[in-house]
Structures are given as C-alpha cells and as structure tokens.
Amino acid sequence: MMPFAAEISIRNRRRRPLQLWIPLALLWILLLPVVALLLPVFLIACLIGDVPPLHAVAVLWKILNSLDDTEFSVDKPEFSFSVHIY
C-alpha cells in the first residue's frame, strides 16, 4: 500500500517539541502534475541508460509501495528525532 502519512517528531531541550504530520496522500495528488512534466525527461534518461522504462516504473512503484511502516529514530538526552511513515 502507498504510504498515506508521515510523522516527523523533533525534540530539543532548549526549544518546544515539534511534531509534524505530513499527509502524503495529499502530497501524491499535488505531485501528479510534476510527474507528468518530468515524464519525458524520465523516458529520455531510460533510453540513454538502456533501461526499459516500464521496468523502471515498476521498480520505483514497488519501492514507493513498500515504504509504509518504515521507522527511523535517533535519541540523545538533549535531542531526539524520529520519522515514521504510515
């Protein structure tokens, strides 16, 4: 399933904790025109690199769909940072 949200959390002793919810589902919709614009560039790059474009799209699509439930966090006594993709 495509990731639909990301939670970014930053905690610092000196500043207020910051927690961001990014609605990725909305971001995908906003990015659609950019993707359409970049499509010819992508196709040319595939032709130059001798990579089948459909195969490239399939691999990139699979990676995008596998991103959900990825978690990364760094914790230090004075600072902590975490990213969780849903």
Place this chain on the structure above:
Amino acid sequence: MNEDRRRILELLAQGKITADEAERLISALEKEPASGSPNQGSDSSPRAKPKPKYLRVLVESQEGAAPDNPSLVNVRVPMQLLRAGVKLVSLIPVQARDHVNGALRENGVPFDLSQIKPENLEEIVDQLEDLTVDVDQKNEKVKVRVFCE
C-alpha cells in the same frame, strides 16, 4: 525424533551398529530440521519460524543510558522495501554497472552487481538471527544490534 533416536540406540545395544555409526546417525538426525524442507513431519513444525517482516538496527549505549530509553538509534525497515531495493540494481545502466564492477575488482572485491537478486537477500536474512557488534568509542561503549523481526 525421539523414536528415531531410540531405534538407533536399540541397534547399538543389539550390536548391529558400532558406536561410531550410532554417533554419525544421531548427529545426522540433529542436523535434519535445519536443512530439511518446510514440508517435513509434525516434529519439525514447532521449529518453523514465521517470515520476518522487518529488519531492525538498534544502537544502544552500554554505559550511562537512560533506563527508560536505552536505544540511541532505532531503524525499522520493512523487508519488502529491502526486496524492492535489491531490484534497483537492475536500473543501473550497463556502462555504470561495468564501471562499478571494475572499481570493486580493483579494490579486491571481485563482485558482479548484476548477480544480486532478491533471493540473495532471503539467504542473508535466514542466516541473520541476531548480529551484535560492540563499538568502543572514546567516552562510551556502544552496541549495534541487527536483527529481523
């Protein structure tokens, strides 16, 4: 399994096999569940582990860590993302792949990138029970744990 073992011991007691042969048979029986197929009898089913869903990397401080939050770095990557990532190799242009392979060979790593397949990842995961690396830094000792869950 116990039945087989008892039979071997009976054969040994009856003098039909030597102690050496009995030892070899018992060690072969012990190795069987690890190398056998998943469709083995009911004896091996409790040992069958579920397929791991995540690769986890934990960096933990061994000294001076807060008891409620001992991990410094916590990375959880879905296995499906790693599998998809392996397929990225197929997107590397042939010229670039040859260039990378050549550079690897020059540095004593005779490795062909085109040979990397998702099956290789499964083999690594099968062997990766729980890898722990101790890192000694100037001020603190850090433990890096890599495991699948």
